[in-house]
Amino acid sequence: MKRLLLIATFFVSFFSIAKEKYKYVIVPEQFSFFKESNQYNLNALTKSFFETEGFTVFYDTDTLPDELLKNRCLALYVTAVENKSMFVTKVAINIRDCRNEVLLVSEEGSSREKSYEKAYNQSFRTALTSLKGKINSFEMPANDKSSETEIIIEKPSVLEDLIPTGTELGNKNILYALPTDTGYKLVNAVPNVIFELNRTTIPDLYLAERGMMDAGIFYKKEGVWNYEFYKKGKLVIEKVEVKF
Numbered sequence: 001m002k003r004l005l006l007i008a009t010f011f012v013s014f015f016s017i018a019k020e021k022y023k024y025v026i027v028p029e030q031f032s033f034f035k036e037s038n039q040y041n042l043n044a045l046t047k048s049f050f051e052t053e054g055f056t057v058f059y060d061t062d063t064l065p066d067e068l069l070k071n072r073c074l075a076l077y078v079t080a081v082e083n084k085s086m087f088v089t090k091v092a093i094n095i096r097d098c099r100n101e102v103l104l105v106s107e108e109g110s111s112r113e114k115s116y117e118k119a120y121n122q123s124f125r126t127a128l129t130s131l132k133g134k135i136n137s138f139e140m141p142a143n144d145k146s147s148e149t150e151i152i153i154e155k156p157s158v159l160e161d162l163i164p165t166g167t168e169l170g171n172k173n174i175l176y177a178l179p180t181d182t183g184y185k186l187v188n189a190v191p192n193v194i195f196e197l198n199r200t201t202i203p204d205l206y207l208a209e210r211g212m213m214d215a216g217i218f219y220k221k222e223g224v225w226n227y228e229f230y231k232k233g234k235l236v237i238e239k240v241e242v243k244f
Helices: 002-019 039-052 066-070 116-129 147-154 156-162 166-170
Strands: 024-027 056-059 075-083 089-096 102-105 109-111 174-179 183-187 193-199 205-210 214-221 224-231 234-243
Touching (some): 109 116, 205 224
Parallel strands (some): 024 056, 024 075
Antiparallel strands (some): 089 109, 183 193, 193 205, 214 224, 224 234
16 A cells, blocks of 8 residues: 555656746855855855746755755756866856756856956856856756656555554654665655765764765764764754664
């Protein structure tokens, strides 16, 4: 019965995703080639551009809505690439999906301004303007399955054993560990993948990724599992309930 329910849920989600356009865009609070968050106000400029294009936009450090936390594939992800040159500032904007595949690359914005602030602003504005009207038509393709969906199809029997029944199902805070070749995937009761853990040489210590939003270490201390990562330059430790 659980297997039928999972398969039915998959097909509903499958066809729903096939008809939907992207709603969210995630913009980094700090671009990789800068030393400060929102340097030269470029991250705010980028966020504002995608908002005018009709998207709900978050920084990668913001608290995200529940539906996006459960499925990171509902969003597009923005990165900026700098083409270093001695006399010319060149920047391009990449649009990626949750699988880190590049869907669209902007025209390369360039400037010969000597002032870094003016040069980067001109380059970013040119690159962003070239994307105008090109992103709204993107639809989440039918084969854009997140890793959560893949687990439902490939290992239904494993999920049946791990998904709790009765009152346990009501506890949304508990995650359930699915073994992989390199460690575990931690799923909730939906089931959606929340963490991907890769084992290390140290017992009960894993390298962890939470979607495309953050990464850190996952470890057990005094019988409690913890996720440790950096957010806005500050070390954050979250306690996580896991059933292995």
